Amino acid sequence: MQTTTPATSGAATSSNLVVTAEERALVREHTAKTDVHGVRLRLITADCPLYHETDESALPFEAPWWAFCWPGGLALTRFVLENPELFKGKRVLDVGSGCGSVSLACALVGAREIVANDVDRLAGVALAENAELNGLKMDGESAEGEPKLSFLQENRIGAGKAYFDAFDVVVVGDMLYDADFSPTLLQDLAHHRGVYFGDPGRTYCPQEVSEDNLLASYDHHEDGFSAIRVFRLTAA
Amino acid sequence: MKVFVAVKRTLDYAVKVRVKADKSAVDLANVKMSMNPFCEIACEEAVRLKEKKVAKEVIAVTVGPKAAQETLRTALAMGADRGIHVVTDMRHDTELQPLAVAKVLQALGAKESPDMYILGKQSIDGDNNQTGQMLAGLMDAPIAAFASEVSVDGDKVHVTREIDGGLQKIDLGLPAVVTADLRLNEPRYATLPNIMKAKKKKIEEIKAEDLGLSLEPHVQYTSVEDPPVRQAGIKVESVDEVISKLKETGVL
Numbered sequence: 001m002q003t004t005t006p007a008t009s010g011a012a013t014s015s016n017l018v019v020t021a022e023e024r025a026l027v028r029e030h031t032a033k034t035d036v037h038g039v040r041l042r043l044i045t046a047d048c049p050l051y052h053e054t055d056e057s058a059l060p061f062e063a064p065w066w067a068f069c070w071p072g073g074l075a076l077t078r079f080v081l082e083n084p085e086l087f088k089g090k091r092v093l094d095v096g097s098g099c100g101s102v103s104l105a106c107a108l109v110g111a112r113e114i115v116a117n118d119v120d121r122l123a124g125v126a127l128a129e130n131a132e133l134n135g136l137k138m139d140g141e142s143a144e145g146e147p148k149l150s151f152l153q154e155n156r157i158g159a160g161k162a163y164f165d166a167f168d169v170v171v172v173g174d175m176l177y178d179a180d181f182s183p184t185l186l187q188d189l190a191h192h193r194g195v196y197f198g199d200p201g202r203t204y205c206p207q208e209v210s211e212d213n214l215l216a217s218y219d220h221h222e223d224g225f226s227a228i229r230v231f232r233l234t235a236a
Numbered sequence: 237m238k239v240f241v242a243v244k245r246t247l248d249y250a251v252k253v254r255v256k257a258d259k260s261a262v263d264l265a266n267v268k269m270s271m272n273p274f275c276e277i278a279c280e281e282a283v284r285l286k287e288k289k290v291a292k293e294v295i296a297v298t299v300g301p302k303a304a305q306e307t308l309r310t311a312l313a314m315g316a317d318r319g320i321h322v323v324t325d326m327r328h329d330t331e332l333q334p335l336a337v338a339k340v341l342q343a344l345g346a347k348e349s350p351d352m353y354i355l356g357k358q359s360i361d362g363d364n365n366q367t368g369q370m371l372a373g374l375m376d377a378p379i380a381a382f383a384s385e386v387s388v389d390g391d392k393v394h395v396t397r398e399i400d401g402g403l404q405k406i407d408l409g410l411p412a413v414v415t416a417d418l419r420l421n422e423p424r425y426a427t428l429p430n431i432m433k434a435k436k437k438k439i440e441e442i443k444a445e446d447l448g449l450s451l452e453p454h455v456q457y458t459s460v461e462d463p464p465v466r467q468a469g470i471k472v473e474s475v476d477e478v479i480s481k482l483k484e485t486g487v488l
């Protein structure tokens with residue numbers, strides 16, 4: 001089993017990966033700058049050749065989940081920016097951070113510490129690129145009072161309630177599509193009092209969310225979805 | 237409503253086909269395979285019904301070898317919600333025939349109760365144009381073959397059909413079978429994010445034997461031949477020469 005320093009209040013976590021200049025160049029080469037609810041991001045947009053690549057084996061990297069802002073993350077990014085008071089001064093964990101839009105939104109509204117967590121190394125690279133685009137720094141080089149943003153490349157899904165409880169807030173953007181990890185993640189977070197899911201209604205998304213737990217619903221008419229919802233599982 | 241869309245893996249429409257030396261069939265070794273173009277149109281129509289909120293779930297179904305899973309993934313990348321793969325090693329251009337596929341679709345339909353079955357009007361390998369019709373026959377359900385326009389209004393499906401003399405408009409009750417003609421729509425290309433998502437969608441695999449159906453062929457292929465090679469033409473020097481050549485061949 002891998003050991004990690006559990007996030008304890010006080011000492012800020014730092015990234016467990018060192019991003020190389022080559023990796024950053026690779027991300028820049030295949031993405032374009034775009035804007036998601038005011039957060040600047042490098043993504044594979046419809047203007048990028050790779051957007052239209054249909055042969056995954058022709059890609060210069062593993063499936064680039066970090067190169068898109070998925071509907072769940074899109075809604076959560078907006079929700080964070082529209083409800084800064086829920087995130088300001090908080091210690092936040094972003095599970096499956098991908099392009100990092102939700103983490104960056106949290107930093108922009110003044111979260112105290114943000115741990116962006118993803119198993120894909122390139123998600124860390126994308127986060128570093130995107131942080132810079134938004135004038136944010138990684139890993140506590142920032143001045144006192146500025147958000148501490150770090151990247152944790154590791155699987156924490158299945159780490160259990162105690163691990164997640166060490167964070168005031170856990171944000172989960174579009175992570176309810178996978179037979180392997182989604183059910184476990186839902187279990188890990190079932191009782192967390194500061195969890196925010198953003199999801200368009202993927203396979204493992206709970207069908208029924210009580211009115212009390214439904215925090216926002218944004219129209220989203222794409223891919224056969226009609227809305228993306230931001231919800232929690234237990235009342236705060 | 238729930239929609240079944242049947243998709244078939246065939247030779248890619250752009251490959252030059254070769255006949256096997258023993259003339260038993262077309263050579264399928266090392267040639268590019270794709271989703272049958274009419275199935276792409278059927279799939280596109282099903283996905284559009286979902287986007288219009290008419291369909292709640294689109295289930296793509298294929299009958300074919302292991303590799304046909306790729307075809308299902310293509311359907312999922314286009315927007316189908318999940319897939320069912322009935323696995324068989326029968327050659328899907330000769331041995332696996334329309335009646336067998338229709339029986340499989342009927343059996344799966346009995347479990348899932350879709351309101352609509354959308355198929356391509358024919359596949360470009362066997363060119364049979366029978367599966368949809370046979371399925372409707374087996375189910376005793378209404379069918380609109382050669383659809384060029386489909387809309388759903390409550391429990392009625394309005395279909396415009398392409399027929400010899402022009403267009404025919406018909407209304408069908410549910411469950412209904414619709415087969416797609418060329419002009420029904422222009423299928424979308426899957427994009428990378430959709431392909432990535434499709435990887436995560438569910439595909440249920442069922443062995444054809446486990447369905448307890450008799451799938452053996454009723455038609456035997458005796459010989460497959462290349463089309464005759466076109467004779468080379470000639471060049472003429474003048475109008476007079478054209479006329480005399482035409483007279484020679486008896487056209488004039």
Ligand SMILES: C[S@@+](CC[C@H](N)C(=O)[O-])C[C@H]1O[C@@H](n2cnc3c(N)ncnc32)[C@H](O)[C@@H]1O
Nearest residue numbers: 065069070073096097098118119120155173174
């Ligand atoms: C659909 S993307 C969502 C990304 C982002 N939250 C958004 O909404 O745009 C899913 C992400 O989860 C990551 N992921 C997959 N398994 C994971 C795990 N066990 N722990 C953390 N992240 C994981 C993938 O690498 C990918 O970046």
